[in-house]
Amino acid sequence: MFYLDVYTSKPSTLVPTADDDQPRDALTNELLKGSFVGFPRTNPDGENGEDDEDEPVVVEEDERVPKGGKKKTKKTMDFVLEKNKEAYRLKAAPKCGHCGEAVGVVVEGKFEGSFYPTEDDGKIHVECYDEYRLGKAPSCIFCSKPVTSVGGEFSGKFYDMDEGKLHAECIDAYEEAQENA
Ligand SMILES: [Zn+2]
Numbered sequence: 001m002f003y004l005d006v007y008t009s010k011p012s013t014l015v016p017t018a019d020d021d022q023p024r025d026a027l028t029n030e031l032l033k034g035s036f037v038g039f040p041r042t043n044p045d046g047e048n049g050e051d052d053e054d055e056p057v058v059v060e061e062d063e064r065v066p067k068g069g070k071k072k073t074k075k076t077m078d079f080v081l082e083k084n085k086e087a088y089r090l091k092a093a094p095k096c097g098h099c100g101e102a103v104g105v106v107v108e109g110k111f112e113g114s115f116y117p118t119e120d121d122g123k124i125h126v127e128c129y130d131e132y133r134l135g136k137a138p139s140c141i142f143c144s145k146p147v148t149s150v151g152g153e154f155s156g157k158f159y160d161m162d163e164g165k166l167h168a169e170c171i172d173a174y175e176e177a178q179e180n181a
């Protein structure tokens with residue numbers, strides 16, 4: 001035996017349904033109750049999902065989609081409980097092309113939320129970018145270190161040689177080595 005008080009400004013009915021029919025949290029599969037948040041489901045085609053993600057749609061409880069209308073909503077929105085929204089956001093966020101963690105969301109003490117886009121439509125944390133850049137850079141044919149600007153060590157200038165790229169800083173040593181070869 002339990003009592004349920006419902007306060008609403010709109011005409012409402014209570015419809016008993018099986019648990020399986022209840023809308024559930026997209027992350028934890030808990031029943032949705034109280035306040036929850038809808039996120040536009042990430043579009044795999046990448047058409048317009050991107051910018052909407054930052055603005056979760058807050059759904060009031062009495063606007064919950066009734067049975068029958070559920071299907072349509074389910075296609076485009078994921079609903080999660082208010083308490084799970086950060087976890088969902090992390091899970092749904094695109095992943096960093098360097099470290100594989102969520103990009104575009106703030107992670108306290110770790111990521112400030114900013115990222116650099118890459119040429120192949122990827123995203124790299126600002127925090128990861130230096131390492132990423134070094135990892136992507138071609139190696140110098142002389143010293144094998146990455147050919148890109150490295151604070152204090154390399155300017156990022158290079159020569160395009162037949163064998164590959166050569167640091168501007170390495171050209172003298174390289175030519176000397178060639179002469180002695
Ligand atoms: Zn990263």
Ligand SMILES: [Zn+2]
Pocket residue numbers: 140141142143144145166167169170
């Ligand atoms: Zn070099």
